[in-house]
Amino acid sequence: MIRVPHGRTLRFRLFMLAASGLVPLALVAVVVIGSLIRDRTLEAQSAALDVSRALATAVDAELRSIGSILQSLAQTGHLASGRLDDFRPVAARVAEGQGWRSLLVADGTGRILMNSAQPSGTPDPQPVDVESMRRAIETRMVTVGRVAEGRQKQGPAFAVRLPVIRDGQLIYVVSAVIPAERILAVVARQRVPEGWVVAIFDQAGNRVARSREHAVARPSPTLQALLDRGGSEGAGPTTTLEGVPSQTGFTRLQASGWVVAIGISQREADRGFYAVLAAVAGGLAASLALSAFLAWYFTRQVTEPIDQLKAAAGALGRGEEVRLPPLGISELQDVAAALAHAADDRDRAAREREDLLARVTDALRLAEEAARSKDEFLAMLGHELRNPLAPIATALHLMARKGDASTRIEREVVERQLGHMTRLVDDLLDVSRITSKRLAMRFEPVRLADLVEHAAQGIPALLGDRLFRVHVDDDARGLWVSGDQDRLGQVLNNLLGNAIKFTPAEAPIELALRSGGEGFAEIVLTDGGVGMPPEVREHVFDLFYQAPQGADRSRGGLGLGLAIVRSLVEMHGGSVRAESEGTGHGSRFIVRLPTMAAPPAPEPARESPHATGMGRVLVVDDNQDAADTAAALLEIAGYEVKVAYHPQEALALLESFHPQVAVLDIGLPGMSGYELAGQVRAHPGGAQCYLVALTGYGTQADAARATAAGFAAHLVKPAGPDALLEAVARGLAPAPPAGG
Known part of the structure; x- marks a missing residue:
């Protein structure tokens, strides 16, 4: 810290300067001479x-x-x-x-x-x-x-x-x-x-x-x-x-x-003027010289310390070290002390900023590492959860095709729980993609009336005894929006699932579509359920939020569905809000979306030729249950199927079995499905093979990587039996004629 000693006051210095000022005569002489000089100069x-x-x-x-x-x-x-x-x-x-x-x-x-x-x-x-x-x-x-x-x-x-x-x-x-x-x-x-x-x-x-x-x-x-x-x-x-x-x-x-x-x-310019000037100036030379000297001397005593203060203030502003010698004037030394304190405060603040910046940098690095670890964990979790779900779904489909009526009730229970488990996994992964801004959207014209009616058709098995109505206003049947049809369907499914969860048996649920005016459409879901008090309604769209429940947690869930609804709606440029008059009075959810002009009617699509006859299919999956159930489904459909549980087994089969379609898991031991795809294509027995990825890795980046590796289709476990059969059928369909 800089310490500046005290000296004489500035008032004393100014008094001395005033006492030595010019005498009135000198002032008059200066005015006269100055006027003459000014006129001559002009x-x-x-x-x-x-x-x-x-x-x-x-x-x-x-x-x-x-x-x-x-x-x-x-x-x-x-x-x-x-x-x-x-x-x-x-x-x-x-x-x-x-x-x-x-x-x-x-x-x-x-x-x-x-x-x-x-x-x-x-x-x-x-x-x-x-x-x-x-x-x-x-x-x-x-x-x-x-x-x-x-x-x-x-x-x-x-x-x-x-x-x-x-x-x-x-x-x-x-x-x-x-x-x-x-x-x-x-x-x-x-x-x-x-x-x-x-x-x-x-x-x-x-x-x-x-x-x-x-x-x-x-x-x-x-x-x-x-x-x-x-x-x-x-x-x-x-x-x-x-x-x-x-x-x-x-x-x-x-x-x-x-x-x-x-x-x-x-x-x-001054020719003839010097004589006049000399006469006027001669008589006053002594007094003027003395006055000028005294004025200069005392002025210098004031201005030099002020100049030093100005230099110190400039150094303070530039972040440099502030150095001040003794100034000899009490008031100016007070200012110097203030500058010294300011320099100390500046240096201390700089050290604090550097320390804070270091802590923020470390926190950001830890947050990025945590986010990366979370994404990797969720991707692996999705893969590990989907792997056992895939054979369960295929096995249920096979049981249904065998027509065993004695196990129908148990099978339907498993199907419902399997669907619930699949939705939980999808919600968990969707939340990860949304929060990291990696959720891919495919926008296209969507007719809202079709979307509402299609969503209503998919829930009768979950309704039980509840009364469900769908109402589309006449002036809303022609409303279109630009959106991702799958994601908008997910919005309605999440809202319906939430309504069913909180609506008791025999209570009504209504899904309605109406015009919102001013270029907007509104989808309104009204239920006669338990309703929401204000403190619940305020947080109902928050991530992982769940309304208070009993110890039995009869309504379950992860608190993700409505958070996903709000994110998806906002990504479509819309908004969603919840209304309720309180506990026991039901709830209403209103989704508001911007509309667009109706697109031109598409041309009728020509029918695509379907594969006929037998086909050879290779299934590779280290999960034996998944591989065996998928093979059984394909055999029932009439295909000749070979199964391999390890990449090397699959490559060995290519010597004698030349598959037309290969269904490959990605997470294989010793060799990834991407690497196996390249080796299958390089083998003479699989050079023309149609590749289908069947995997638990379901992000947009995973699909893009599969395409780059040569896969023609990318199915995410648990893929529906119809989706698997359709992908295989596409691989066996004859190529369209040239120029067609």
Whole structure:
């Protein structure tokens, strides 16, 4: 921490400064002398400004005359017809007659096509002043360039460039290269007094001409400061390059941006004034000198510490170390102490920010690792749960096909519980995809009336004795939305499943479709169930939220269904809300979706040919129950089936059994299904095999990877028997005729 000792007060210093102020006589003398000097200075500045205007007019006229000559040259037939070789001698004569260095012709991009000072065929470089060429091309106006030393080292020169326009197109840029002596001659013709200095500068501040030769080709620092004030003209005190104080006026040429400056030496301006000034100033010299010294001394005592404080404040703002010596003024040292405390606070805050940033970075890294571990766990969990579900589903289908009536009730129980288990797995994986923003959506026109009626057809087995009604308003039958039909069906299934779960037997459930007005449709599900108090209704769409239940958890669930509903609806640009008058009064869920115009009616689809006769199918799955039940289903359907429980067994079977379709699990021991697919295709016995992936990995990325590995179909366990049979049938169907 910086410690600053205390000193004398600032008030004491200011008192001493006031006590040593100028006496009234000195004040009057200063006012009088100042008024005289100001008047004399203004007169000199006004005279310099008037002369600069006149000289600027002469220089501008000279530049305009050059532009007029170029305009005449541009109208010659040789240039108009593009005969540059014929135009060259004309250009050379004009340049020589006008005292120009050369005359150039460039194309519309600035590339030099002809130089009158060089023989025909000599390659011309780019122009010396590229900037003026660019401005001439962009503005299509006569442009005066900067002064520069040419490549031939013949002395400084500048270019006057004329764009040549034909039918609205830039054809050429004709440039006259003028030696700077041409402008010096204009200055000489004005006959300004000998004690004055005339200088002309180009747009970049380079000297074009000066009445007095000097090695420096730029304005003096004081003249540059005067020019930097901007404006088309101005006047003020300057010091010439020779060190002569002067009063200077300048005028800026609007067309070229050049500056004409006239400097009148202060001695010339003050001629006859020194005697008066000496008489007035002599009597007051002693008192003024003393007062000035005292004022300077005490002012310095104040300003130097303030300057040190300013420097310290700047260092504080830049994050640098703050260093302050003793200032000698009590109030300023208080400020210095405050700056020192601020520096300490800044350094402490910086350390805290760095520590906080490190903790946040670690937390983000841990969160990313946890999210990645969660996704990997859920993917593996889905695969492991779906593997046993697949043979159960296939076995139930086989039992149904065998027509054993004595086990019908038990089979239906297993089917219902299997469906419930499948939905739980799907919900768990959907939540993972939604929260990580990896859920793929396929948007297409969907007719809501068909969606509602189809959803209603799939639940009669779950209703029991409940009264279920479906109502579609007449004006809602033509409502269409842009959405993913499967995901919208999942929304309705989750809402219906929730309603059935919380609605007692013999209570009504109604699913309705109506117009929501203003380009929206509304799907309303109303039940006569247990209802919701406000505290439940507020959280009903939260992830993993479950309403309070008894110890038996008769309604079960993971608290995912309604959370998935809200996410899917919002991904369709809609909203969902829950309404209830309280416990025992039922609930109402309203899904609101934006509508679209009805799409054109599709053309009737032609029937696809189906596979007929026997077919050879290879089933590979390390889950023996899954493999055996799938094989049994395919054998009942009339296919010749071989089963392998290991990838090497499958490859060995290819020697004698040449399958037309191979149904492969992905999570195989020793070799993944993707690798096995490549080896099957590389084997002569499986080169033409149609590959079907039957796996517990069901993400969009898994399906894309299966396609890349050569699989024609991707089925997620537990795939329905119809889906498996349809995939195999597609693989055995004859290829469509060429050109069909």
